[in-house]
Amino acid sequence: MAKVLVGMSGGVDSSVAAKVLKDSGYDVTGVTLKMFASEDIVETETRTCCSLSDVEDARAVAYKLGFEHLVFNFRDVFSEFVIDNFINSYISGRTPNPCIECNRHIKFDKMLKRAEELGFDFIATGHYALKEYDEETGRWYLKRPADRSKDQTYVLYSLTQHQLEKTLFPLCGYEKTEVRKIAEEAGLVNSRKPDSQDICFVPDGKYAEFIKKHTDRGSTEGDFTDMQGNVLGKHKGIINYTIGQRKGLGIALGKPAFVVRKDSGSNTVVLGSNEDLFTSELIAEDVNFMSVAGIEGEVRVTAKPRYNCADSPATISMLTDGRVRVVFDTPQRAVTSGQAVVFYDGDRVLGGGTIV
Numbered sequence: 001m002a003k004v005l006v007g008m009s010g011g012v013d014s015s016v017a018a019k020v021l022k023d024s025g026y027d028v029t030g031v032t033l034k035m036f037a038s039e040d041i042v043e044t045e046t047r048t049c050c051s052l053s054d055v056e057d058a059r060a061v062a063y064k065l066g067f068e069h070l071v072f073n074f075r076d077v078f079s080e081f082v083i084d085n086f087i088n089s090y091i092s093g094r095t096p097n098p099c100i101e102c103n104r105h106i107k108f109d110k111m112l113k114r115a116e117e118l119g120f121d122f123i124a125t126g127h128y129a130l131k132e133y134d135e136e137t138g139r140w141y142l143k144r145p146a147d148r149s150k151d152q153t154y155v156l157y158s159l160t161q162h163q164l165e166k167t168l169f170p171l172c173g174y175e176k177t178e179v180r181k182i183a184e185e186a187g188l189v190n191s192r193k194p195d196s197q198d199i200c201f202v203p204d205g206k207y208a209e210f211i212k213k214h215t216d217r218g219s220t221e222g223d224f225t226d227m228q229g230n231v232l233g234k235h236k237g238i239i240n241y242t243i244g245q246r247k248g249l250g251i252a253l254g255k256p257a258f259v260v261r262k263d264s265g266s267n268t269v270v271l272g273s274n275e276d277l278f279t280s281e282l283i284a285e286d287v288n289f290m291s292v293a294g295i296e297g298e299v300r301v302t303a304k305p306r307y308n309c310a311d312s313p314a315t316i317s318m319l320t321d322g323r324v325r326v327v328f329d330t331p332q333r334a335v336t337s338g339q340a341v342v343f344y345d346g347d348r349v350l351g352g353g354t355i356v
Contacts, residue, residue, distance in 0.1 A: 010054025013126030094338025157352030222267030244334030284353030
């Protein structure tokens with residue numbers, strides 16, 4: 001009987017993932033990762049993840065289903081690889097995706113290594129994703145799940161072949177409505193618990209306030225400029241703005257204005273029209289190719305430059321410095337430095353990287 005360590009966030013998805021595996025005959029143990037001190041965040045009723053209440057929900061599910069539940073304290077590594085990166089990225093004018101960094105450094109690295117040390121054969125999560133093995137190529141593929149509305153392959157593009165091999169995604173063939181129904185029929189305490197909506201360590205969504213609490217950088221006033229460099233007024237610090245933002249700028253220009261670019265070097269926020277937000281090309285760094293060892297020449301793909309958008313036809317090519325150029329067939333709106341761009345070959349994840 002294969003032993004599997006299931007990452008349980010306290011939510012319904014990971015709880016049902018554990019149940020599906022147990023019902024399938026796996027020797028299941030649940031684990032909740034303690035990422036931060038609860039007193040360091042402002043908990044809300046509907047937007048929690050990895051908090052003390054979530055640990056209690058996960059433990060209650062494990063007890064109900066009849067398997068052991070553990071807690072791993074990963075506060076130090078989470079602070080180093082996720083929170084510090086989040087803060088430094090915003091201060092440098094970028095907009096990071098901490099869920100991707102958490103997957104890269106914590107869930108599928110630190111947790112997997114701990115699981116292997118403890119003698120587990122696999123880890124598992126409640127992500128909606130599908131993995132397949134291709135005997136011809138000898139590679140594992142990450143593919144989109146049955147429920148396309150819950151497709152989470154975008155945040156998993158950084159997985160290595162070893163991590164894919166050792167990870168199970170029990171919800172790959174389920175619709176979200178089915179998952180809720182399974183949880184309700186099993187009498188799980190979190191069957192109707194809302195999905196997490198915000199970053200786990202900033203559940204109130206106030207990113208700038210969180211950064212100000214941890215550092216005094218990035219909140220210095222600077223200039224709003226137009227696309228030609230003309231000064232339009234003063235901003236409140238670049239950490240308060242994101243690319244594409246229109247509301248809450250605190251400046252009246254007599255016409256709609258959007259944040260087009262942020263420059264941490266000059267501490268300026270560039271404003272422009274909606275049309276100025278569109279671009280056909282981007283460069284990605286820190287690239288991970290998953291289903292192939294690498295690419296040569298120009299390769300046709302579909303690509304997603306942010307989580308909540310449809311992938312669009314594009315051509316990718318390697319640069320001499322290891323970065324990737326992505327050229328879209330049609331211009332994309334609000335392409336943002338620090339976010340991920342993920343490449344697809346049909347339903348299969350080809351790879352991805354961080355937008356420069």
